[in-house]
Amino acid sequence: MIEAAEFRLIKLPLNNGVDHMPALGFGTLVPDPATTITATRDALAAGFRQFDCAERYRNEREVAQGLQAGLAVGGIERKDIFLATKLWNTNHRPERVEPAFEASCERLQVDYLDLYFSHTPFAFEPGEEQDPRDQDGNVIYDHGIALLDTWRAMENLVAHGRCRAIGLGDVGLKELKPLYEAARIKPAVIQVESHPYLPETELLEFCKEKGIVLQAFAPLGHGIRPGPLEDPVIVAVAKRLGKTPAQVLLAWAIQRGTALLTTPKTKAHAQENFEISPLPQDAFDDINGIQTRERYNTVVKTGSPGFIPRGR
Numbered sequence: 001m002i003e004a005a006e007f008r009l010i011k012l013p014l015n016n017g018v019d020h021m022p023a024l025g026f027g028t029l030v031p032d033p034a035t036t037i038t039a040t041r042d043a044l045a046a047g048f049r050q051f052d053c054a055e056r057y058r059n060e061r062e063v064a065q066g067l068q069a070g071l072a073v074g075g076i077e078r079k080d081i082f083l084a085t086k087l088w089n090t091n092h093r094p095e096r097v098e099p100a101f102e103a104s105c106e107r108l109q110v111d112y113l114d115l116y117f118s119h120t121p122f123a124f125e126p127g128e129e130q131d132p133r134d135q136d137g138n139v140i141y142d143h144g145i146a147l148l149d150t151w152r153a154m155e156n157l158v159a160h161g162r163c164r165a166i167g168l169g170d171v172g173l174k175e176l177k178p179l180y181e182a183a184r185i186k187p188a189v190i191q192v193e194s195h196p197y198l199p200e201t202e203l204l205e206f207c208k209e210k211g212i213v214l215q216a217f218a219p220l221g222h223g224i225r226p227g228p229l230e231d232p233v234i235v236a237v238a239k240r241l242g243k244t245p246a247q248v249l250l251a252w253a254i255q256r257g258t259a260l261l262t263t264p265k266t267k268a269h270a271q272e273n274f275e276i277s278p279l280p281q282d283a284f285d286d287i288n289g290i291q292t293r294e295r296y297n298t299v300v301k302t303g304s305p306g307f308i309p310r311g312r
């Protein structure tokens with residue numbers, strides 16, 4: 001079995017044929033600006049080298065501050081970290097893609113990105129309002145634009161050397177397959193909700209066949225309780241192995257060949273979430289046998305972010 005120290009640093013090859021992405025990633029969906037800075041810095045100090053941002057999170061400047069503090073203290077260079085951010089739904093019009101990308105780079109204080117995602121497949125009315133709604137509270141979509149139009153503009157960013165790879169957020173096979181076929185530059189990564197209650201097995205198989213990395217968000221079920229963190233199988237495996245439920249869930253995600261994003265906001269959780277070890281086969285099989293099925297984030301239905309605690 002692979003050593004724990006190696007397991008934590010697993011890198012997945014990207015289909016651009018050149019780059020590798022650290023499987024274990026830190027997500028920056030942290031609502032509070034001050035906590036964004038400390039959580040980002042602590043994640044870097046704990047060992048995380050993959051960081052996921054988004055213009056939608058409105059905290060790219062604070063992520064940059066956290067990274068710069070951590071890089072300086074740790075003697076870590078920009079090239080040692082893998083940095084991604086995402087294009088928001090209101091910027092899907094091709095002429096808006098490059099300005100949105102450059103604005104993210106400016107806020108993140110970097111001159112290139114390792115990966116740029118379309119956050120969701122939904123185009124919203126273009127403009128500065130990130131959440132455009134009509135008078136009845138319904139999302140205003142931009143029906144004049146197809147995901148492939150946006151993708152073509154993202155392909156240009158790779159062609160011009162502004163980012164190393166491009167990916168898709170919140171897609172299922174229905175959106176991924178036609179785009180994959182039509183794309184000149186294939187999606188390198190897709191970012192979707194995934195945990196033992198939402199294993200996305202068919203999607204993962206397609207991705208593996210095509211050399212696309214599936215990146216799991218909410219690997220801890222977004223910390224919602226009850227949820228995967230309190231699942232009896234997870235708790236039993238954790239007890240058996242002397243690990244925490246969070247460590248078991250993160251190890252499972254890495255072991256099945258996905259990348260992941262977790263968002264510990266404290267130093268203690270950052271260390272705990274980095275210090276994962278491979279699972280023995282029987283534990284891995286037990287987790288694969290979990291039958292509960294639950295999706296916590298409704299973003300795939302409307303393009304509007306949101307987690308639903310179970311039972312609501």
Ligand SMILES: NC(=O)c1ccc[n+]([C@@H]2O[C@H](COP(=O)([O-])OP(=O)(O)OC[C@H]3O[C@@H](n4cnc5c(N)ncnc54)[C@H](OP(=O)(O)O)[C@@H]3O)[C@@H](O)[C@H]2O)c1
Binds near residue numbers: 246299
């Ligand atoms: N593409 C999309 O539409 C989309 C949607 C959602 C998220 N994302 C990305 O995915 C990232 C991760 O998503 P997520 O926030 O759902 O991640 P998560 O890691 O599944 O859940 C985070 C929650 O789990 C708790 N937690 C973290 N470590 C823990 C531990 N060791 N023990 C117990 N609880 C722990 C955190 O609490 P503490 O605050 O106490 O640490 C926090 O409340 C986001 O930051 C974002 O980058 C993308």
